[in-house]
Amino acid sequence: DAGVIQSPRHEVTEMGQEVTLRCKLISGHNSLFWYRQTMMRGLELLIYFNNNVPIDDSGMPEDRFSAKMPNASFSTLKIQPSEPRDSAVYFCASSSSGETGELFFGEGSRLTVL
Amino acid sequence: RKEVEQDPGPFNVPEGATVAFNCTYSNSASQSFFWYRQDCRKEPKLLMSVYSSGNEDGRFTAQLNRASQYISLLIRDSKLSDSATYLCVVTNYQLIWGAGTKLIIKP
Numbered sequence: 001d002a003g004v005i006q007s008p009r010h011e012v013t014e015m016g017q018e019v020t021l022r023c024k025l026i027s028g029h030n031s032l033f034w035y036r037q038t039m040m041r042g043l044e045l046l047i048y049f050n051n052n053v054p055i056d057d058s059g060m061p062e063d064r065f066s067a068k069m070p071n072a073s074f075s076t077l078k079i080q081p082s083e084p085r086d087s088a089v090y091f092c093a094s095s096s097s098g099e100t101g102e103l104f105f106g107e108g109s110r111l112t113v114l
Numbered sequence: 115r116k117e118v119e120q121d122p123g124p125f126n127v128p129e130g131a132t133v134a135f136n137c138t139y140s141n142s143a144s145q146s147f148f149w150y151r152q153d154c155r156k157e158p159k160l161l162m163s164v165y166s167s168g169n170e171d172g173r174f175t176a177q178l179n180r181a182s183q184y185i186s187l188l189i190r191d192s193k194l195s196d197s198a199t200y201l202c203v204v205t206n207y208q209l210i211w212g213a214g215t216k217l218i219i220k221p
Contacts, residue, residue, distance in 0.1 A: 033209075042213040043158070043201070056208065091157055102148070103209070105157035 002026070006092050006106035014114050018080040021109045023092030025073050031095040033103060034067055034077050038088045046090075049075065050098055082113045117141060118204050120212040128220055131192050135215045137202030138184040146205040147178055147185045151198045152214065158201055161187075192219045 005024040013019055025032055034046040047057040052069045060067070064083070069075045079086055089110050093103040120137045127133045139147075147164035162169065164176040164185050175188040185204075189196055199214040 043211045045209070045211075048208075102160045102163075103158075105159070107157055 004092055004094050004104050004106035006090075006109050008109055009107065010110045010112075012112045012114065013082055015083055016081045017113075018078065019082045019086075019111060019113075021077040021079075021090050021092075021111070023075045023077070023106060025075070025092075025094040026096075026104055027073065029094035029096045029104070030072070031098045032069060032075050033093040033095070034075070035091040035093065035105075036088045037091060037108075043091075046077070079111075082111075084113045087112050116213075117210045118202060118212040120200075120202055120215045122213060122215060124216040124218050126218050126220060127192055129192060129194055132188065132190050133192055133217065134186055134188045135200065135217075136184045136186045137204075137212050137215075138182075139204045139210070140183070141204070141206050141210075142180075142183060144183075144204045144206045144210075147176075148203040148205075149176055149185075149187050150201040150203060152201060153198045161200070189217075194219050194221060 007022045030051050032049040035043050037043045045059045047060055047067045048055050049069050067077045089108045091105050091108045093105040095101055095103050118139050149161040150158040151161040152158040162171050162176050164178050166178055168177040173190045177186045197219045199216045201214045202212040204210045
């Protein structure tokens with residue numbers, strides 16, 4: 001089975017541009033997590049979906065960030081407008097048992113905002 | 115005080131040595147505990163769950179001390195390939211991640 005698939009793997013953009021990150025869950029998983037990782041702040045949860053419904057979005061930094069799950073297997077994280085401080089690795093992870101079990105991470109999307 | 119705390123390291127350890135590190139948590143109602151491993155520029159991957167009675171997987175042993183609110187990870191006969199960052203995760207209706215402990219195994 002394919003694991004969690006993220007795209008793009010790398011993105012370099014200029015401040016003010018819109019960035020869209022994509023994630024495909026593992027088939028059969030019903031929970032999806034978006035994380036951001038930086039050297040300074042470590043791994044931060046941005047948003048958590050269960051059965052396509054956002055359960056916890058308290059980690060979303062501000063209105064510039066939005067996440068959607070248009071169907072059970074796919075999610076997008078959008079940043080508009082992007083800022084240099086958004087530069088980080090964004091991980092998507094899925095789980096079959098919510099927040100109590102093993103998370104399977106994608107390889108991450110490395111974002112650089114100039 | 116952070117909810118989950120780890121010594122950031124790095125721990126520099128010679129190959130073949132035994133190394134142990136702890137992770138303390140502040141919420142006594144925490145229910146599940148895990149160790150994840152993250153290689154440089156890679157995604158975190160589950161290393162092992164931590165059970166109340168302690169558990170072992172090859173060279174790795176994980177233990178939980180509820181009274182003192184910490185979990186530990188012991189690596190015996192360390193290999194060069196064990197070099198990574200080890201993240202502890204504690205759950206209490208939500209996942210709380212430690213910042214990770216960096217381990218460097220030297221030949």
